[in-house]
Amino acid sequence: MFVAWKKQGIVLFSFDGAQQRVYRHETVPSANLLSQQDLSKGTASLKLKSSEAEDGNYSCEVTELNREGETKVDLRTVTGRQFDFMESVVISVLLFLIVVFYWAQIGVIALKCETVHKNKTYVAVGCAIFTVLAVIAVVLFIQGGNITINKVGLGFVVLPAVILMVLQYYIFKIVLVDVTRKGYILIGLQSFGFVVALVGFALCISACPSELLSVVIAGLAVMAFEDLLALLYMYTSCSRMKDHQTPRKAVEEPLNDAKGVMLE
Structure with a gap:
C-alpha cells in the first residue's frame, strides 16, 4: 500500500508500505499517519502540529496493488468564538437560575424548618462550591477569542452539575428525614437532564465548529425545571411541618398556666 498526502500538487507526506519508507516535506516535520495499524482498514488520516497545518486544499492518494483512490480535504482554521453567542447567553442564564433555585431551597429550609441538622x-x-464553579464556567465560556478556553468553560458548566444531584438528595433528607417517592422522581428527572447535557457536551467537543449546543441547553433546561419543582416541593413540605407543630404549642401553654394555678 502506498499513501501520499499533497497540497496543491506538492507531496507533503508519503508512506511506502512495501519498503516501510516514510517521506516528510521539510515544512511538515511532524507529519505522520494517524495509525499505521489501521491503514489496512481504510484509515489513512494524517496528523501534524497545528502550527505546520496551513489552510488550503489537501488531497490523499492511496494505491493498493492495482486499485487506487483519492480524497480531497479543504482545511480552514477556526478563529474567534467556538460557540454561538446567543446560545452561550442562554446556557449562562440557565446556570444562573439553577444556582438561584438551590440557594432558595436552602433559604426555605433555614426560614421554615426549625429542626437543626448538621x-x-x-x-x-x-452549593457554595458549585456557585464558584458556575462563575468560573461563565467567565471562561462566554468570552471569545480562544476555542480551548471556551471548551473548558463548557466543561465547567456541565461536569460539576453532578454535585447537584447529591445536594438535592441531602436537601430532601434534611426536610423529609427519608426521601419520598416524589423526591426520587425529582432526582431522577434531574439525573436525566444531566445525562442529556453531558451527551451534548461530548458532541460539542467532538464537533468543529460546534452546532450542537441545543442539546446542552435542553439538558440544563430540564435541570432548571426540576430545581423549580424541588423548590416548590420544599416550600410546601416545610409549611406543612410548621403548621403541624403550631397546635402543639397552643395546647402546651394552657397546660402550663393550669399547672401554675394548681401550685398556687
Missing part, C-alpha cells in the same frame, strides 16, 4: 452546613458548602 447536613445543612454540608449542603450550604456544596
